Amino acid sequence: MPLFVSRLLSSLRMTTRLPTGSITSHLAAFFALDSLTMHLVKLFCYSMREPRPRVATAAPYNDPTRYGDSMPANPLQPLHEQAEATFLPYGENVQIVESYGEVEAEYAAIRKAVALFDCPHRSVVVLTGKDRTGFLQNKLTNDIAKPGVGSGCYAYMLNLKGRIISDLIVLNGEDATLIDLDTRLVKGFVDQMNKYIFTEDVKVLDAADSLGRLLLTGPRAAELLAKITNAPLDNLTENFRHTKRQIGTTTATIFRQDLCGEPGYELIVPRDRLTPLWQQIHEVGNGHENGESLMGLRAIGWSAFNTARIEAGTPLYGIDITDHYLPLETSHWYTRAVSSTKGCYLGQEIVARMHVHNTAARLLVGLRVTGDKLPVAGTDIFDAANPASQVGMVTSSCLSPMLGLSPVVLGYVKKPFAQPGREVELLAEGARTKAKVVELPFWHKS
Template sequence: MAYPSPLRKLQEQAEAAFLQYGNDPRPDEGAHPVELAATYGEIEAEYASMRKAVGLLDLCHRATIEVTGTERHDFLNRMVTNQISADTPGRATRAFWLNRQGRIQADLMVLDVPDRLLLDVDIHQVESAVRTLNEFLFAEDCHIADVTQSLCHLGLCGPGAAALLDETMPSSSDSKDASPAAADMKPGQIALRQSPGRAQPIILERRDTVGDVGFRLLVHPQDVMQIHETIVEAGLNAGLRTVGWLAYNIARIEGGTPLFNVDFGPDTLPHETGILDQAVSFTKGCYLGQEVVARIQSQGKPKRVLRGLKLEGQHMPITGSYVWNVDDPNADPIGIVTSSTPSPMLGDTVIAYAMLKTSGGDAIDSTVYVQAEGQVSKARVSPLTFWPRPEA
């Protein structure tokens, strides 16, 4: 995504409030901070749109790496934690890029589209991921490049997302270019939408991050304003709203979506993320850091793991709040909170993610105690997903 977002002026006209996303790890290299639309003034309505209709997000905190060449699948498969195969075109695969110590350098979604692989990555990791992946290239027919300036990331979330996509950008009836309707796409499936006059096809990916149907759209910057306007105009009668980060953050915590650089990061091992089954294959060949991953798998558990928490009462913990396994704030903490929110789908119960020591109280349904607004609140350890939609 270009700096700033191509939609920035439109967001300012809508009187959006903005917030800075994360801490750029390259402050001395002239890097630009990333600002996200925090809210368009009605957080509750923005949230409700993702639960009852459809919400549209500008995901300008996402970057894109392009991998091309005849050996692109083989090379990337030898680098990352999940299976990347030329036998599964049109699929999106989550994987981690590790260092030699087995710690996560980048959390990737690998999109297998015609003639290239696209790696969706946090914008603060794109430069280091490109650099470190290139360090392992030797004589392979493979080229790795940062193409963030050439693709904008949009998100559609909610029960009406598929119908809206099929209305605004229907699948081709030409058998040569046929791709599935959005309503028929399964999680991880990719489809292309061709249209005369656009700089390049729109890439659709089914990705459910809020406990309901969701899609990611990768759009050329020249086309993003027109695509955005088309979706908004068509969605007005369907209850669509443009959604800011604050509303999305509530929904993604409910929906079981921890984020790199928020809930886990470069000091984290795959087993600690709570999403090991999504991003790691134990049947594929070797990759960087595999020895560490295999050793932890054979030992049975890591030293810590990301868990969900359901708190009693209405006191809200903040990022970094301590968690104890006894009702004593003078005791040694067993973990810290990484994200928290009141959950509208659970009657405003306070929910959170926390990185907990596995030696002290990470078991599901265990009772723990959480630092929250100057109080100590009782909580129950839970899985990361608090609200799945059964038919999503």
């Protein structure tokens, strides 16, 4: 092992409670990661400092009064506890894994191998009936009918003032339409859908009690899925394409969604099959040959996932997108969620008027921060030429491993300040810091 690594190990033994063997294997994994090596070693060392938050999220992320508290117990909770995971609250009664103690290795799995993420914060609503497609077409911002069976789309649901009350994924099937959305929004969505059903042949089922969600992401995710399903995923080449596959005795709906800048495959499975499926994925993903891991699978938590999705410029509802915002203000996410050619839907008049006149007052942007100080969510953004003038607010931030731990920020700024290259100021760890607007994503594979 290189001399500087040996010295690093010696220093780490004095600053962490990890046993020597754990530290050695932890760093040894990094040295098989080619171009990521230095970034990840640096990140590991950096994580020993206290206190320095690596990822910040906005207040709505953990506001139970805003989103409600209905969610069944997570069948995977005992396995996470056995793995000595730490947890974060998501709403009132939902916990998600923060990490399994090695955030840097979890992040490395996303970028160089394959990562498995339990998603109890996501739920599924099932719509059946012959009128379901037309019914949804009149409620959501995107063209629900256009993708056809086996495809899907991302969309917003708006209130009458045109503000975003939910984002969701629509998966069109032959006999049913699946809606994937934040679990805190399910009750409101189901209630609103039922309120609008009159004579239409549509039934709306909250499937939170019966269906669970997993995410496999990383450059080897497709390879792992093909191995456990005994079938290639050649048809899942675009976001929201979906298919059904048999995994042992479990039937899973698998759809494509690249949230982290890497290939991502979301699995919808019966909740009573989550535990055996989780174990089966680990058995295959952690199989060894000649003493080496074949896939390099790791279970990951929110910290690693959140860092990767911010690097990829992916906003999340409840954090970067809330009911404070209008669709056009979500900038690069607007064209993903809104069809400018379809007919009427709730809030469409406001969306159409803003689209025609391009009248968004603020826009979601990416900021690259000067120096190494990290602004937190909720921090005000100021005009660099007039430091007393507030022009926006931070919604998410992280130290980007792929950019040498440079701080990066998602946030909203007034429209005149949204052009790439525009300089602003914000508060980071008690000091005024400059930042520049940059094009999103912050990082992508060449």
